[in-house]
Each structure stands twice: as structure tokens, then as C-alpha cells.
Amino acid sequence: MELRTLEYFVAVAEEGSFTKAAARCHVVQPAISQQIQGLEKELGEPLFERLPRQVVLTSGGAALLPHARSCLAAAAAAALEFADRSGLLSGSLALGTVGGLEGTYIPRLLGEYHRRYPGVSVSLTGASSPSLLTKVRDGGIDAAVVASPPEGLPASVGSRVLLEDRIVAVLPAGSRAANRPLRLHEAARSPVISYGPDSGVHAFIRDAFAAKALRLDIAYATNDVALQVALVAEGVGIALTSHASPVLAADPRFVVVPLEPAIRLRKVFVWRLGPQLGAPLRTILDLWTELSDGPTLAGATT
Incomplete structure (x- = not known):
């Protein structure tokens, strides 16, 4: 089971289409199909149900998806870790934000991060707090600023209080x-x-x-x-x-x-907990501490 094959599998699962997955991975569709068929043969069961207009995960595919994502994330984190050690931090950081943050130190945080780590591609997604929290929890984005819900944050995320x-x-x-x-x-x-x-x-x-x-x-x-x-x-x-x-x-x-x-x-900065944080996320948390005099950290694994 190779990382490239898992990357193709995740792409098909998220895109719901072999054609879209091929475009996303910059390969031809037969290459995607061949790799998925080989993976299904290796695991002994189909991973996708091929429908006329889309493909959907089978129960086996749904069981494999979180493991595939974890493997890809671990490999990416390892690569970024060594890039960080060499002083050439790169990669990507997907952040979510609610409205009304222009008066906080979030703009300063992102500005300083951009100046220190120009090799990291940072993307911002604006949405409501419940939507962003779900994306963080499910791994759709790396972190977000949200309104902490009345019932409290899920145990699967770490948090720092913004205001x-x-x-x-x-x-x-x-x-x-x-x-x-x-x-x-x-x-x-x-x-x-x-x-x-x-x-x-x-x-x-x-x-x-x-x-x-x-x-x-x-x-x-x-x-x-x-x-x-x-x-x-x-x-x-x-x-x-x-x-x-x-x-x-x-x-x-x-x-x-x-x-x-x-x-x-409370408005809080949240991220998904895991065995190891990726280098871009870890560095923005370190920079947060530096710029804000070390706010309280809840549930961190760093």
C-alpha cells in the first residue's frame, strides 16, 4: 500500500469522481482507476460503488478513509518537519475565520507569519462558527477562529482564547x-x-x-x-x-x-488534536504565544 495510491483514493473519495480526482492529482484517469483497482485487490473488497454519474464509498472505503488521511498527514508532517529543521519551512496552512476579527491581533499574527515563513501558502475561509468547527474536527482545514459553543468544544480539538x-x-x-x-x-x-x-x-x-x-x-x-x-x-x-x-x-x-x-x-482559536502537529500549524501556535504573551492553552499536544 503506497502513499501515492492512498492519495488517489482520498482524492476520489472527496471528489466523488475518477475524472475530477485525476485532474486534482494531475494524472490521467486510467492511472487513477488502475491504482484504485490494485488497492481493492490488495484489501480484498471494493472501496467504491461505481454509479452512472458518480462514485460513492462502500463500507470498506468508509473504513479506510480516516486511515488513509492519517497516513498522508503523517507523511506530510514528516516532510515539513525536516524542511523546518533546515530553515526552509514550506507547505500549506488552511485557516477559517468568523467575522469581526479586524480589531483583534489576528491580522498582525498573519502578517508576521507571512513575513517569517513566506514559503508557507496560507489560505483563509470565512464561514460561521459551527461550520468552521466541523471543518477543523473533520480535517477539512487546519485551524479556525470561532465562537466557542455554549455546550463547550469537542474533546478532539485544542483551543486558545482570543478574546x-x-x-x-x-x-x-x-x-x-x-x-x-x-x-x-x-x-x-x-x-x-x-x-x-x-x-x-x-x-x-x-x-x-x-x-x-x-x-x-x-x-x-x-x-x-x-x-x-x-x-x-x-x-x-x-x-x-x-x-x-x-x-x-x-x-x-x-x-x-x-x-x-x-x-x-468567547472567541477561540481551535485546531484538530493529533499525535503530531504539522510544522506550519505548530509554528503559528508558537508565534501566537510570542505575540500574545502566552495565552492559556487548552488540550494541546505540542
Whole structure:
């Protein structure tokens, strides 16, 4: 069982097509098919069910997939380890981010990482916290900044706290004193502008309303904080949004007030735990420690 064959197998599994897998691996389709047939013969059972328009994993293929990914990851980590030892770090780093991070030290972290390790190809994916957390857990991306879910993080990921955040209410200017908290039952009586159900922040607001036996009806659901407050300025309703967003800087069009009771959450940097971290991920964690004076590390294997 060769690494190249496992690479072809994973490509077919992820693409659902021999043709797409061949294009991804920069080989002709017969080469992919021949390698997969040889692997099936070696293992003694079919790995794919060939359908008219796609191929899908059999039970045997599904059993092999995590092992194949682990083997490929271990081989890549070994190669990067020795590249790192020679001072020529290369490879790739796939990161996910939620919105509202421009006011944190994430841009500085990525800027410094780019300057120190120009040989590493860094890609960013923007999405909601639940989606990104799933991608990290399943190995789709290396790490991500997410809102830590109310039920806690899965045991399979490590984490570092980026910031402590809270939800605040944004109201039209002149409608309320900035030092006068807004109670949740008051918020429930107004058209609410806030995050959609696909957002990790939504769960915190939903649970806080439920704890007070209040129904959360979001009239205007958007994860774009700038749009949320723009709608407030137009008199559409009140926004329940992240206090950490730089969009909430002093603006004469609206007033920002605390909620009562407070709704608190954390933004965290998460990555998938394993026997050994790849060199690009390990170096960004080391740089995080250097730039942030060593924040608390949860569940690390480094």
C-alpha cells in the first residue's frame, strides 16, 4: 500500500469522481482507476460503488478513509518537519475565520507569519462558527477562529482564547441612555436584528432568551455587523450584536447599551488534536504565544 495510491483514493473519495480526482492529482484517469483497482485487490473488497454519474464509498472505503488521511498527514508532517529543521519551512496552512476579527491581533499574527515563513501558502475561509468547527474536527482545514459553543468544544480539538466577548444592544441615537441596560424582555418587544441560526453567536442569544422564557424572533437575520447597525440607524429595529466588533465605534446614528442579564461568549482559536502537529500549524501556535504573551492553552499536544 503506497502513499501515492492512498492519495488517489482520498482524492476520489472527496471528489466523488475518477475524472475530477485525476485532474486534482494531475494524472490521467486510467492511472487513477488502475491504482484504485490494485488497492481493492490488495484489501480484498471494493472501496467504491461505481454509479452512472458518480462514485460513492462502500463500507470498506468508509473504513479506510480516516486511515488513509492519517497516513498522508503523517507523511506530510514528516516532510515539513525536516524542511523546518533546515530553515526552509514550506507547505500549506488552511485557516477559517468568523467575522469581526479586524480589531483583534489576528491580522498582525498573519502578517508576521507571512513575513517569517513566506514559503508557507496560507489560505483563509470565512464561514460561521459551527461550520468552521466541523471543518477543523473533520480535517477539512487546519485551524479556525470561532465562537466557542455554549455546550463547550469537542474533546478532539485544542483551543486558545482570543478574546472574551459579550452581546450588546444597538439602538437608534437618543432612544436610550448609554449607561441604562436593556432587559431581554424589553428587547423581545422590538423588531430584532441579529445573527442567523447558522451563526455560533446565535445560540448564545437564543439560550439567554429561553432561560427567561422569552421567544426570540429575529426579524432581520444577518451575520454582517455593519449591516445590522446600518438597519438600526434606519429605524428598522434594535440589533443584538458582538461588543468586540470595531463597527460599534462611536457613531452619532446609534447608541450601544449593555444587556441585562449579560450574554457572554468567547472567541477561540481551535485546531484538530493529533499525535503530531504539522510544522506550519505548530509554528503559528508558537508565534501566537510570542505575540500574545502566552495565552492559556487548552488540550494541546505540542
